[in-house]
Amino acid sequence: MERSKTNISDETKTAYLFNAPLIIVAVVFVLVPVIGTIVTSLMRDVTFLPEKFLAVENYQRLFSDRHFYESLQFTLLFVVVSVSFELVFGLAFALLLNETLPFRGFLRVVILIPWVIPIAISARVWELIYNFNYGIFNYIILQLGISDQPVSWLGSSVGAFIAVVISDVWKTTPFMAIILLTGLSAINSDLYKQAKVDGTNFLQRFFMITLPLLKPVLIVALLFRSIDAIRIFDLIYVLTGGGPGGSTSSLSIYAFNYYVSGDFGYGSAVSVIVFLAAGLLSVLYIKFGKFRETLQ
Amino acid sequence: MIDIKIKNVRKNFFTVKRGKVEALKGIDLEIPAGKFFVLLGPSGCGKSTLLNIIAGIEKPSEGEIYFGEKLVASSNKKIFLSPKERDVAMVFQSYALYPHLSVYDNIAFPLKIAKLDKNKIDRKVNWAADILEIESLLGAKPGELSGGQRQRVALGRAIVREPNLLLLDEPLSNLDALLRITMRSELRSIQRKLELTTIYVTHDQTEAMSLGDKIAVLKDGVVQQIGTPEEIYNDPINLFVAKFIGSPPMNILDGKLAEKINDKLNFLKDKNINDVVAGIRPEKINIVKKDEGVINGKLKMTGPPGGEPLYYLEAEGNEILAKSSEIGNIKENDEVGLKFGKDDLLIFDREN
């Protein structure tokens, strides 16, 4: 099709006009702050002190900061452990909801509940559930005789780690399940009939058909969740506050504490690290997500 | 080679939206060993459900199924053998090729599950590939194949096990018209060669007529008629079968017409004229000069040039299609006579 020059530029103009609101909001409220954070991370930006350009001094401080490494270690461990559990539960729930079940519609509503309740709110419920003196977990443990001592869930570093993981798995498994469910329902059901006729049992069907065909969706879901988990903040802030003794202080919490104490420069440097970690995962995500193909 | 007996099989589905769905309402069938048996019926009549029950993918709500002497499914005796134990192979309309496996691995899949040794698998896969002429495709993934090639692979996977029974659920309906006809005859010759007991599901009556040793016509979960293609074509048991079989379809003439010709065809006198209709196949009608036939009519239109000679006529308020070969020099809107033998006129109870 032949188009005149003015026509092309008209179309382009319209297109940019249509994209303007989105781009402006994204630039002002995402790009500018992110660049600002990167710049700040190169400065001394502490309340009541004059600003000063430090170049990489904040980062040097960071890499010799024992607490930073502890925080990094906690964050990575948290990502690996909680995303693994989510994957297992999410896959199990997705397989279940993909079957014909009575009340399947009801179950699909139920599974959304943990996801839809703001985590800051459910964290308070978990706080009560983990309570040392009258929390239900300790009650069950004592009643069943699993231990004769109540467990110090939020008062010990191991307990707090487990508590954070349990609550996070509860919150995010539904998301995983829904994503995987879509992947499952995209698999032609004739394949399962065929596999039955070919003599497979249900375990063989799971490992030889479901898993390989679900792999692309699985990878996307994993990356998506990892990116999210690496920046965990709300749950820990409310549930443990990063404690006890900084043992559950994620990178985001660690940075936040510096913001609150007025050291924006150092806090920004920590934030940049979170950003880089998430960015690394995002690159993988975009690569595996086949976004370009969807666009074309 | 094995014969199959189906005794009073019923199947009910329970759904939230439609409540109880009676997909099969008491099916009795005997499928002779080594024969090509066709289940024919319109969409939703329960063909796939019946096939799935025979395969062992679905449980019958009631009834029994025998493979030879062996009871493979019984609702009363709580017997339900898995497809593996029944040793059946199946080809689906969607071909159901495993998209992540190569053609070779697709065909080898049932053999691997049966834990055959590598050499034997290799020999059998090559044997099947040879029969279906797909040796050159063995390394490809299903996504790279054309519809016809996928069809062959699916067939290969089905025959490679040399199963007791081969089940085919509308396997040709995703192919284009020409390919469908070639595959039809190929399928038929493979079945003959291997002497496989085969049950073939289709809603395409031409396919059923050209493939089947025997055909069962289904409607709304009920078997209407069982017979050879000739029996079903020449002697349809009811109006539904008569209308469903044959292309172009049979002419159905209203009761009024029968009344008019009553004096010539007096075999109708014991029937109440309002309860019956008459049917006549287009090729049994000869177009002759006016007043020389059984009834008179008017030629409305001739069929498309190049195709079979088809004539659209109007007679006594009925639209009639004729496939007469010699009509002489007759033009559209001429008055003509329609001639047919009284034996060719089929009388049915007026249904519904």
Added chain:
Amino acid sequence: MREDEIIKLLKAVGVIFLLIFCLFPFLWMIFISVNKNPDFLSPQSEFVLTFKNYFEVATSNKFHLWDYLVNSLVVSIASAILATFFASLSAYSITRLRFPGRIVIPLILLGFSMFPQIAIVGYLFGMITDFGWLNTYAALIFPYITLGLPLALWIMLSYFSQLSTELDKAALIDGASRLQILFKVILPLSLPALFSTFMLTLIYSFNEFLFALMLTTDYHGRTIPVGIALFEGLHGQIPWGYIMAAAVIAVIPVLLLIALFQKYIIQGLTEGAVKG
């Protein structure tokens, strides 16, 4: 045991586990909220049914429950509407118009969404303070638009690309402008997608915590998650009954949403994440 019996058993166990897993903390929240003694599990206490907690948090003006809830609803509805609208505009141009940047814009926006909030909030705090927006609705509405934007854009993109462009051509020939086409032809045809998008961005905003924590200071701007997270007793004792009652009231809006519109939410989630 036969295979179908094993599967049946697994299904039953699975359903029970799913119900306990998803519902337990939620039911526990309700249970404590109607309980006079939140420590009833300890030997010296007992369960006493009461609705006083609800009455107290709903009527006492020192808790500001309704302020928080109204703030949350205003902020999340406003940002959801804007995000849906902006995403529609952009998605329309990307699926219908040819222009340099057609492919790059959505990719970059998607990349933006991967920026962790912690890398935004520090500097944003300074910006919002400079704008004089601290503790106002605007402080949250605009950042929240960016929160759900990639998802919104993706849902709208995949929906619009399914709609035939012949509609646009017909309307163009009838003399309609692009904006008119979007409003009069495309959007009315896209109600399900718009609805999914709106709902998901709403839920995202309603759940947000860190921005709200940093950018608001009291009940004039604070949202309900922050309100409940910072809910402390006056005398050191944590008022669990009140917190749980407030929590139950706070989650009612979102629970209603999923109960009524489960289908749209699931559709939106999967469009946004899997296809995208």
